[in-house]
Amino acid sequence: MRILLANQRPFRGAERGLPFAELDSALAAAGHQVRRLAVGSPDSEVQLSDQELTAYRDVLRQALDAEIDAFDPHIVHAQPIGILAHLALEAGVAYLLTASGMELPVDRLDPRLQRFTVQAAENASRIVAVSDAVRAAMIAAFGDLDGRIITMAPALAAPELAFTAETQAEAALWLTQLYRQVLTDRFGFCPEG
Numbered sequence: 489m490r491i492l493l494a495n496q497r498p499f500r501g502a503e504r505g506l507p508f509a510e511l512d513s514a515l516a517a518a519g520h521q522v523r524r525l526a527v528g529s530p531d532s533e534v535q536l537s538d539q540e541l542t543a544y545r546d547v548l549r550q551a552l553d554a555e556i557d558a559f560d561p562h563i564v565h566a567q568p569i570g571i572l573a574h575l576a577l578e579a580g581v582a583y584l585l586t587a588s589g590m591e592l593p594v595d596r597l598d599p600r601l602q603r604f605t606v607q608a609a610e611n612a613s614r615i616v617a618v619s620d621a622v623r624a625a626m627i628a629a630f631g632d633l634d635g636r637i638i639t640m641a642p643a644l645a646a647p648e649l650a651f652t653a654e655t656q657a658e659a660a661l662w663l664t665q666l667y668r669q670v671l672t673d674r675f676g677f678c679p680e681g
Contacts, residue, residue, distance in 0.1 A: 489667060489679055491515055492561035494525045494552065496572035505567035505586040505618065506644060507651060511663065514656035518664060525555045527572060541600060549575050556581060562679050563667050566608075569615070570594070570601060573608035582674050584614040584666070586640075589622040592629055606630065613670040616640045 493508045508524055515522045527548055536544060552575050556564070566573040567586035576583040585608065595602040609615060609630045615637045617623035623639045630637070643658035651659075671678040 489563070489664070489671075490521045490523075490559060490561045491667065492523050492525060492555060492559055492564045494527075494555075494564055494566040494572055494576065496527055496548070496566075496568060496570060505588050506565075506616075506640070508567075510651045510656055511644075511659060514660035515663065517657070518660040520660075520664070521559075523555065523559050523561070525551060527551055535598075538600075545571055545575070548572055549578070552576065552579060562671060565663075565667075569605050569609050569612075571604050573612070574604035577608050577611045582613060582671055584616065584670055585609065585612045587615050587617045587622055587626050587637075589618065589625055592625060609633070612636065613674060614638060614666060616644075616666070618645065 493512060495505070495508050508526075512522045512524055548571055552572065555561075556579055561581065564576045564579075564581050564583040565586070566576050566583055567588070569585045569587055569591045573583070573585050587609075591605050595605050609626070610633065612633075613636065615626055615630075615633070617626055617637060617639050620639050623637055626637045627633075641659065641662040643655045643662060668678040
């Protein structure tokens, strides 16, 4: 399976999601083709003018579209829920999201971002919350979304320093099963891998 891990870098380090570097290796070891796209956030993203926000979205769109065109992923796994996740929706690819809980406070700082977050969340195949508390917050914000908001597997919640070969293999297995389910739900089948 071709998997694109897309990460919009955090707002001054506040966002915490999945350790994509370790997951990249674990998923590759499980036989998948994996690429990562990491894009930065401006230092003052919540204070951008409308014109600057539009330009920033255009830069992100170009980066994501180029990666999708070059790699043709079966699935995109994006974090956090926000602008980059919304662009995955616009690209029309099968995608799922990781929610850390920082998405909602950021939206309150700049309501212009809320539209992107809500639309990306409502259309995601799954939202993987980093904890039960974050799952509850996502459900409170977006509704149940037909059971598509789930809590990540314990192996994925391991701190990076404790992300052992065993937990990496568990994480890759859990994610592979999730990705297969997402693709089967969307297309009625899943590619080999």
